[in-house]
Amino acid sequence: MTSPVLTARCVHKSYRLGKTEIPVLRGVDLEVQSGEIVALLGASGAGKSTLLHVLGLLDPPSEGEILYDGRSVHGLSIRERARLRHDHTGFVFQFYHLIPELTALQNVLLAGMMTDSVLRYWSRRQEAKKAATALLERVGLGDRLKHRPAELSGGERQRVAIARALLAEPRVILADEPTGNLDSNTAEGVIELMFELQRERDAAFVLVTHDEGLAVRANRIIRLRDGVVVG
Amino acid sequence: MYRFYLAIRYLVTRPINLLGMLGITLSVWALVVVVSLFSGFMVVIEEHVRETSADVAVTNLPLWADANKLGRALTDDPNVAATAPRLVHFGLLHEAGKRPPPPPLPGRSALHGGDQPFLFVYGVDPAQERQVSAFDAWLTSEEIPAAMRVADPSRPFATANDRAQVLVGLERMKREGLARGDELVLTTGIRRGGEGRGEFQQVAIELEIAGAFKTRHGGFDGNILFMGIGELGRRLAASDEPGPAEPSPTPGTGNEPAQGQQRVQEIAIRLHDPTAVDDTARRLQEAVFRTLQRRHYGYGLVETWRARNADFLGSIEHQRWLLKIVLFVILVIAAFLMLATLSMMVTEKTGDIGILTSMGGTPGGVTMTFLACGLTVTALGVALGIATGTVTSIYLEEIRQFLIWATGVDLFPLDVYNLDRVPCNIDGWWLLQVTGMAFGTGLLASALPAWRAARHDPLISLRGN
Ligand SMILES: Nc1ncnc2c1ncn2[C@@H]1O[C@H](COP(=O)(O)OP(=O)(O)OP(=O)(O)O)[C@@H](O)[C@H]1O
Ligand SMILES: [Mg+2]
DSSP, X not given: OOOOSEEEEEEXXXXXXXXXXXXXXXXXXXXXXXXXXXXXXXXXXXXXXXXXXXXXXXXXXXXXXXXXXXEEOTXXXXXXXXXXXXXXXXXXXXXXXXXXXXXXXXXXXXXXXXXXOHHHHHHXXXXXXXXXXXXXHHTTOTTOTTOOGGGSOXXXXXXXXXXXXXXXXXXXXXXXSTTTTSOHHHHHHHHHHHHHHHHHHTOEEEEEOSOHHHHTTSSEEEEXXXXXXXX | OHHHXXXXXXXXXXXXXXXXXXXXXXXXXXXXXXXHHHHHHXXXXXXXXXXXXXXXXXXXXXXXXXXXXXXXXXHTSTTEEEEXXXXXXXXXXXXXXXXXXXXXXXXXXXXXXXXXXXXXXXXXOHHHHHHHSOHHHHHHOTTSOGGGSOSOTTSTTOOSSSSEXXXXXXXXXXXXXXXXXXXXXXXXXXXXXXXXXXXXXXXXXXXXXXXXXXXSOHHHHHHEEEEEHHXXXXXXXXXXXXXXXXXXXXXXXXXXXXXXXXXXXXXXXXESOGGGHHHHHHHHHHHHHHHHOOOOTTTTEEEEHHHHTHHHHHHHHHXXXXXXXXXXXXXHHHHHHHHHHHHHHHHHXXXXXXXXXXXXXXXXXXXXXXXXXXXXXXXXXXXXXXXXXXXXXXXXXXXXXXXXXXXXXXXXXXXXXXXXXXXXXXXXXXXXXXXXXXXXHXXXXXXXXXXXXXXSOHHXXXXXX
């Protein structure tokens, strides 16, 4: 059997506020297999976002380790970690985090520029544009390519964010309450789309949510309470 | 790639950054135009100063020096084209029986030596003087009106009476309402008596104006009076002599002043190759010391034209320095303007730092993004400033003409400097220095906001607003 795309081993994370240590994660073990949908549930403040950030290499764990495809990311340089973040994971956030100065197409394209030198990007700019356009068409925004985020609805913005997260063809999609800011109808559409894309690409999917109804549609539910996985 | 791409997008969506760019453009423009103009003036002034100074001069010759022997020693040098003896004295010019005019209040013309009654008297030999300077041209300048012209430029000091014939600078002639044939008195003095206990004795020399001379160096014209060297020597000798207030040479060297020999204080020298002036001056100094057989009391110093005018030229160079410093301060202020707009932008864009990091950006990349913003602004500002500055400098004269035509205001009164167009000297090295300075300050001004952006914790914005 192949190694899980994403593994957390005994991950601890605490924040230091002045002299006191605030433990947020206290020994989280987690394995996510390729093509699997994992729902991450837990009360507010349970540490869901923190875990997601640690899994996505945005925040180093205080203790324990993270493995991508069975290989530890421990000891990698800042650049190597950034590279891995780009190649291996795609993030979707509750608040979209699109760059307001860029159009929908440019926002998606930006994800393709992250690791390229100017020359290299220039030589493959046509392909990059084609791929980004195709992705935006796939998420149903073929007629919104030139719109700025301010000219898009919440649902449309989240679709742009999804297209952006998928451009580099990541093995894992890490989504932090992607529908938290949308009304239920729109949310349903966005979730449907994400599941479809996940199936198409056979990517793993870690979905943080408060919505039990949504969670049951996942392959697996993981509950966080007081920094540990329960049930 | 994303760094430059984002930097450009950030900039074009924020016209406020034009402000920083314009600030840099303006200061670079000023650095180029003002310094080019001033350098142009310096070139012209140097030219004018040079015109009135021989290439090299042997100065401060003692009374006992043998001018003929010195002259021969000098002309032995392969680079010496001609020599001319000079006698340099001083005095106050006034009408007979009247006091000299009072000294002027300190001011521009006083600094240029224009208005003061005090004068230097140059005793020259016209035949030899015209070999080392533009003496002939000074007497025949077209600007001299007929009533002030020397009757016979080849013999300017020829006289029919017993008055010493003198040449006065044209501007002074005009200012004091003098004309050829006017009679004046030069009051001066001479140290008399011997063996170190010299006593100062007043001497009055009766003069007649032979005509005006006109160089392009206003300070020279205002301060100098020309007289025949023999005449001046005689007038001073009549009340002086034999005067070894100056140290005698070592006895027995055969260096005693020959009887009846012309007094010479200075020997002006023209060179074949003026570019080799420094080397030649060094050789000539050796030759002078050999001929005088003694090195003492600073007698017989050989000075190049530049060394002779070092104080004057140095003061102008110093002014240029001050100007550069003041203009550089403007550049720094412009950089502050850019720093302010960039800082505003960074504060506004910290939200983007989180998502960039999640997509594979590094703190270094974030720094570069904002640094690229600052450098782009700087580069555009510098390019625009250098370009407009250079064009402005080249067309300064046309711009002046236009301003006169449009407003009647003359920004550069050229006749003060005896110029026919606004001078300008664009120095490639200076342009390079300006570019370097602008980029240096630009880099410093963008580094601060960029560094702040890199230190921003990307998770703060990702956790939501
Ligand atoms: N930088 C920080 N410094 C100190 N404490 C922090 C920091 N970041 C997060 N925390 C704390 O960690 C705990 C977990 O936060 P986290 O955002 O992971 O919760 P969450 O489960 O995502 O909650 P929510 O459902 O509200 O998003 C919270 O109590 C929070 O106060
Ligand atoms: Mg959260």
